[in-house]
Amino acid sequence: MSRHARPTRQNSPAHTPRVRPLPVRTTVQLRRPVDIWHKPALSAAVALAVPDMALLALGRMDLVLYTSAGAMCALYGHGLPYAARARTLARVVAGMVASLGIALLAASSVSSPGLLVLLASLLAAVHKMACDATRIGPPGNLIVTFIAASAFFAPQHASEVPAHLALAVAGGAVAWLVGMAPSLIRPHGPETIAVARALEAAAALLRAEGTGALTGRQSTAAAVGAAWQTLFLVPATDGGRNEVRARLERLLVHAESALAAPTPDPAADPVRAARRCADLAHALRHARSSVPAIGPSPAEDREPAGRPRIPAPGRDSGVRSVLARLGPGSPLLPIGARVAAGCCLAGWASLAAGVGHPYWAVVTAASVFQANTTLSWQRAVQRFLGNVLGLALFFALLPLIHTGQPAMVLLALAFQIGAEALITRNYWLGSVCVTPMALLLTEFGNTAPARTLISDRALDTLTGAVIGLGCCLLITNRRATDRIEEALEHVTAAEAAARQLLEPRTVPDHRTGWARDRLAHSLVELREAVDIASGEWWQRALPAERVAVAEQQGHRTLSLLVRHTAAATLAA
The missing domain is CATH 1.20.58 (Methane Monooxygenase Hydroxylase; Chain G, domain 1)
Known part of the structure; x- marks a missing residue:
């Protein structure tokens, strides 16, 4: 039996359900901003400004939803090297245009609001699973879901769909160019x-x-x-x-x-x-413009240049990895089902309450579903608080908004920058800017009174948050501790493989780098599994002692691998 082996069911308290309290203070607590928040903020603002100014000059601001669909793709891929970013942005634009096309076709051919809610909810579930499987990173599925859900309830004729999709492609092209532009100044x-x-x-x-x-x-x-x-x-x-x-x-x-x-x-x-x-x-x-040739320390003077390190073999990449994460038995499948059910119930409840365009309830419910119950609870509270404050801000700015479309465009751009600046501090703070920006995007082509729009959005927010959170509380991830057991096994295997390379006569080579990658990745996966399981409010007791031992021993072995490599380097 390995040192981290799973204890028997009869002798282990790990299968005793425990109720964990949901946090309140940390839900609204502010964090330090992300170091590169200004990059997606400015990129999205520029990508939105180009088509907005063109539409403003043409007097067709009613088309802003379609150009914004492509332009908002500029929010993605800012942590990727530019070669990978070029591919990622192209895929995001393609996914956005495809989702928009489905929504517009449904809007032009389906007259039942209830059926539109169902279709929007199913598409929201696809967005959630696809973004989690591809690990696209912030802002994840929310932007695509917001655009698509809005388009499901946009007045539409089938003959208009190709032109509207062309506008989205044009906005996406602008987003791609804006996202790649910094490579001309700082390519690395x-x-x-x-x-x-x-x-x-x-x-x-x-x-x-x-x-x-x-x-x-x-x-x-x-x-x-x-x-x-x-x-x-x-x-x-x-x-x-x-x-x-x-x-x-x-x-x-x-x-x-x-x-x-x-x-x-x-x-x-x-x-x-x-x-x-x-x-x-x-x-x-x-x-x-380039990476500086920073002078090494005296110890590093003796370090051989070597060849570029290569990734460890045995890991699928690209489409294969995504399909593997979505295959039978994938944990993303029940998440997708939960998103579909929660969004559908929220949308139908909004319709029953008399809201004619319940896309905001669908989007709110989609935003609530996070990795565990605790995060979902926090997101529901943050979403409701931020949206209410955002609606109040929108109401306060109505006199300025009613001065004309140029003021609306400038406000939308300012809110976009403000949202990216604040959302990394806390989601509710960013939502204060996201809410009026989203209302402005739909207000350009909307003839409903502003007060009605505000009341509908407030009702949709409450409905989506409550129903989405209710689904998370009722359908908890009771198998979250199983992922911890699997992660413990991976750490044990990675540690055993690493120790084989720590023999005194073993010369470090590419296998040492692979072993370090594998062990470090396993330790990160274990910590992520523990964090997710710890956030479930109704869950079996976690194997805290075994996790602590595994992490301590794993990091000790990782340290020995680093020392082993460094000692060989200094002796060279």
């Missing part, structure tokens, strides 16, 4: 930011090394792993790119060495090492 920006984050995490770990905080090791391992995955997306065909990638890999190895405990060089001062990591991160963040 995304990967340098990823490595800088790893160096900053390493600096924080070195400062806290005396306390032996496991949290610091977890965050550093996650940051280093994310940076490696980013570097693996950089093409390795061009000589210049290989040189830049080699420099970044060398700096990333330097950040990774912070995981060694004790440090590879016994005489090293953790405070000086932390300062050096912070200085390297600062230099990377302020590098513009």
Whole structure:
């Protein structure tokens, strides 16, 4: 039996259900903003401004929903190297246009609002599963679902659909150009930011090394792993790119060495090492056109250049990985079913309450469904609070909005920037800007009185939040602890494979890098599984002791791998 083996059902309290309280204070607590929030904010604002100004000049602001569908794609892919970003943005635009096409065809051919709600809910479930399977990152499925759900209830004739889709494609083309434009100024920006984050995490770990905080090791391992995955997306065909990638890999190895405990060089001062990591991160963040050739430390002077590190084999990529995550038995399938059911019930309840266009209830319910009950509860509270405050802000600005469409365009752009600036602090704070921006997008082609629009949205928000949260509370993920058991097995296997490479006579090679990748990835997956299961309000007791032992031993083995590689490097 392995050291982390699963205890028997008869002797383990892990199958005793426990009710966990739902947090309140942390739900509205503000966080530090994300370091690159301004990039998606400005990109989306520019991508929206170009078609908006054109439509304003033509006097056709009633078409803004369709151009915005493509332009909002500029929010995606900002953490990816530009070669990968080009592919990702193209796929996001294609998915957005396809979803919009389905919605517009349904709007032009289906007269039953109840059936439209059902179709919008099924499409929202597809968006949720697809975004989770592709791990697209923020803003996830919400933007696509909002645009598509709105289009289901937009007045439409079948003959107008091709022209409206062409406008979406045009907006998507603008978004693609805006998203790729920074590559002309800073072609290696995304990967340098990823490595800088790893160096900053390493600096924080070195400062806290005396306390032996496991949290610091977890965050550093996650940051280093994310940076490696980013570097693996950089093409390795061009000589210049290989040189830049080699420099970044060398700096990333330097950040990774912070995981060694004790440090590879016994005489090293953790405070000086932390300062050096912070200085390297600062230099990377302020590098513009190229990655600087930062001078190495005396120990690194003896480090051989080596070849670019390659990703570990055995992992599917691209379409195969997405299909594997959506295959039979996938945990995303019940999530999709829960989204479809919750959105459908919310939309039908909104219709029963007398709202003629219940897309906002569908979108609200779709936004509530998160990885676990705790996160869903927090999102429901945040969504309701932010939307109510956003509606109040919209009402306060009605005199300015009624001055004309130019003011509406400028306000929509300002709200877009404000939403991206605030949403990383807390979702409710960003929703204060998202709500009036969304209302402005639909107000351009809407003849309903503003007060009616506000009351309908308030009712939709309450309905969607309550029903969405109710579905999450009634249908909990009771098998979340099973994922912990699987993650523990993966950590055990990865640790065993890693220890085979720690023999004194073993010379580190590409297998060492693969073992480090595998073990670090397994530890991150274990922590993610524990965090998700810990957020379920009705769940079996978690194997906390086994998880703690597995994480401690796993990070110790990871440290030994780093030291093993560093010792061989210094001896070279």
